[in-house]
Amino acid sequence: MNAYNSERERTFEALPPAHGRGFAQSWWGRAWLTALEGGALDGEQVRTGRRLARAGAVGAVSVRPGRITAVVQDRDGTGYRADVLLDVLTDAQWDRFLDLTVERAGHVAALLDREMPPHLVEDVETAGIELLPGLGDLEAECGCDAWDHCGHTAALCYQVARLLDQDPFVLLLLRGRAEQSLLADLQARSTAVPTEPEPAPQEGVDAVEAYLAGHVLPPLPAVPELPEQPGVPPTLDTEAPPPGDVEPAALETLAARTAAQAHALLAEAVRGGAERRGPARALTVGEDAVRLAAGLAGDGDGDGDTDSTRSVLDRLAAGTGRSREQLALAVRAWRTGGGAALAVLEEEWAVEGEALARARAALDTAWEEGERPVLRVRGNRWTVAGPAGQLRLGRDGRWWPYRKERGRWVPAGDAAQDPATALAAVGSEEAEGAEGVAEALS
Structure with missing residues (x-):
């Protein structure tokens, strides 16, 4: 619960110890921890801070633009004021943030309902705006006189993950914009009527324009809008028998999955993320079979699926040396974490x-x-x-x-x-x- 609120500062009451449970339950809390544990702090500091935060040693947390503050008790009961600093976004960055958000109707609706959609992080990254901290972004000040991060400031960072579970708008306040101001600006931009810009003065005659004056070309067609769903391939269920060893159900499945993948790639290109995407590792035959099975209806075991779907699942299982039960487990792992989760399911290796x-x-x-x-x-x-x-x-x-x-x-x-x-x-x-x-x- 919040103990104190103002336009530019929020204070959260001390949270109880986190015994026997994970620190973060929400997407935003887990994303903060991933950024923190991925290199923001030293490993020993992370472990010490996690122990202190799990034991309930972090007092009330004050959050304001660029700074979070709390008193953290050491193992001997001594309290130290800990501050963690994070750069606020500039006015120009906030303008880009609002402009990009207004372009995404789903983001506008979610934010006005006081929800923070996870895809917001990826979308604003295309405009060069980082909401989550990166390597070295978190600066520390502590009453224990440590020159850099210590266990007390690391514990405060861990406590922020639990605050983000309660309200992810805490991150936006830390980056410099209070919730009410942000929502007011967003509401104003989403209802504003766009005006035509004044034409810039021109000097001389553009070569292309001069050419087109005598050679009028038809205008280019408008860029088609991205369809809401992938296209549906035509059915191959005809009266004519299939040629050779072609299996119509398997071919329909491949066509449907290809359409879905093409739709996903096009959606990413429209969002402006295609240029940031590196070449993907080529999947093995076994991984690709699980990927295809995961795209079918059901959980991969065939229960409740159509005859054609069950036939495809049988073929995918047999072609990769799996039983149907093993394929169902592989599908479950794939939907959890892709190829990494599948490797953990099927590989056992000596940790040395x-x-x-x-x-x-x-x-x-x-x-x-x-x-x-x-x-x-x-x-x-x-x-x-x-x-x-x-x-x-x-x-x-x-x-x-x-x-x-x-x-x-x-x-x-x-x-x-x-x-x-x-x-x-x-x-x-x-x-x-x-x-x-x-x-x-x-």
């Missing part, structure tokens, strides 16, 4: 050397002492003793949550840098049942 040291450090600092779950380790898989929960370590260092359903391990949510955050996605019963036991990594 530096990767093992990083994994142990992450597990050591994820929970307060006395709250760590007992984990049995095999390869890159840490299984909770008792409750049906499991953590799988990806080769990129992220943790993926798994739960047991009908005797098999299935993906339970998105990956996270913090193993406690990932395990919280397995379910509240598993997280609560893990409290009070010691951790074993042998």
